[in-house]
Amino acid sequence: MIQFTIQNKPKISFSLDNKVEITFVTEKQNLKQLQALEDKEYDVEIKKHRNKRSLSQNAYLWVLLDEIGKKIQMSKEEVYKKYIKDYGVFEIVPIKNEAVDRFVNAWQKNGVGWVCQSLGMSKAKGFTNIITYYGSSSYDSKEMSRILEAVILDCEELGIEAMPLKDILLLGNDNDVR
Numbered sequence: 001m002i003q004f005t006i007q008n009k010p011k012i013s014f015s016l017d018n019k020v021e022i023t024f025v026t027e028k029q030n031l032k033q034l035q036a037l038e039d040k041e042y043d044v045e046i047k048k049h050r051n052k053r054s055l056s057q058n059a060y061l062w063v064l065l066d067e068i069g070k071k072i073q074m075s076k077e078e079v080y081k082k083y084i085k086d087y088g089v090f091e092i093v094p095i096k097n098e099a100v101d102r103f104v105n106a107w108q109k110n111g112v113g114w115v116c117q118s119l120g121m122s123k124a125k126g127f128t129n130i131i132t133y134y135g136s137s138s139y140d141s142k143e144m145s146r147i148l149e150a151v152i153l154d155c156e157e158l159g160i161e162a163m164p165l166k167d168i169l170l171l172g173n174d175n176d177v178r
Contacts, residue, residue, distance in 0.1 A: 002030070002033045002034065002037075004026050004027070004030045004033075005026065005027075006024040006025060006026050006046075007024075007025045007026065008024075008025055010022045010023060010024040010046075011023040011024070056171035057144055057148070057168055057169065057171050058136060058137070058144075060163070060168055060171060061136070061144075061147065061148060061151060062076060062080075064151050064152070064155055064160070064162055065079045065080050065083070065151065067155065067158075067160045068151070068154060068155065068158060068160065071158045071159075071160065072158070077112050080112055080113055081112065081113065081115055083147050083150060083151060084113040084115060084133050084134075084135065084136070084147070085115060085133060086150065087146050087147050087150045088113065088133050088134065088136070088139075088143075088146075088147060089133070089134045089138070089139065089143050090131055090132060090133045090134065091131075091132050091134075092119065092129055092130070092131050092132075093129070093130055093132055094122040094124050094127040094128070094129055094130075095127060095128055095129075095130050096126060096127055096128075097126055097127065097128050100118065100128050100130065103116070103130065104116040104130065107132055110135060110137075111135040111137060112135065113133065113134070113135030113136055113137070114132075114133065114134065114135045115132075115133040116130050116131065116132050116133070117130070117131050118130055119131055141169065145165060145169055148165055148168055148169075149165050152164070152165055152168075
């Protein structure tokens with residue numbers, strides 16, 4: 001799979017055989033991968049670019065979670081899971097009843113924030129609906145800002161000093177992004 005970011009809107013033109021030709025601009029570092037493509041069919045997906053959350057943003061989140069945990073007498077991991085469940089990214093997936101335990105164990109091995117909960121029997125016979133929460137390591141900047149905003153509001157209520165969200169979102173640089 002080749003994945004890269006394009007700059008600007010693609011140029012669109014029509015070929016003589018009434019097909020659409022699309023030209024886009026990307027960094028030179030992608031050239032080798034593109035030249036290695038064979039003359040085959042490919043699936044192309046274009047979606048709006050979102051920066052990944054930075055390691056510095058993530059580190060600061062954990063500092064705040066630890067401070068909240070101290071105030072409410074919970075571990076920072078328990079506090080983190082609460083925010084993941086309340087504000088995080090999730091999907092509901094039907095899993096065969098006999099595979100639920102194995103799926104949950106495998107999912108949760110991804111990290112602290114990768115949480116699963118059973119929602120009960122699915123409409124599909126022999127399946128259980130599981131709500132699967134993604135850990136913040138997989139979040140883009142928009143998803144991360146939602147968690148951070150909730151944490152900052154709770155910090156204010158608990159009397160914990162926290163940077164404004166706009167400043168937290170500026171933390172990190174291109175070398176720091178995961």
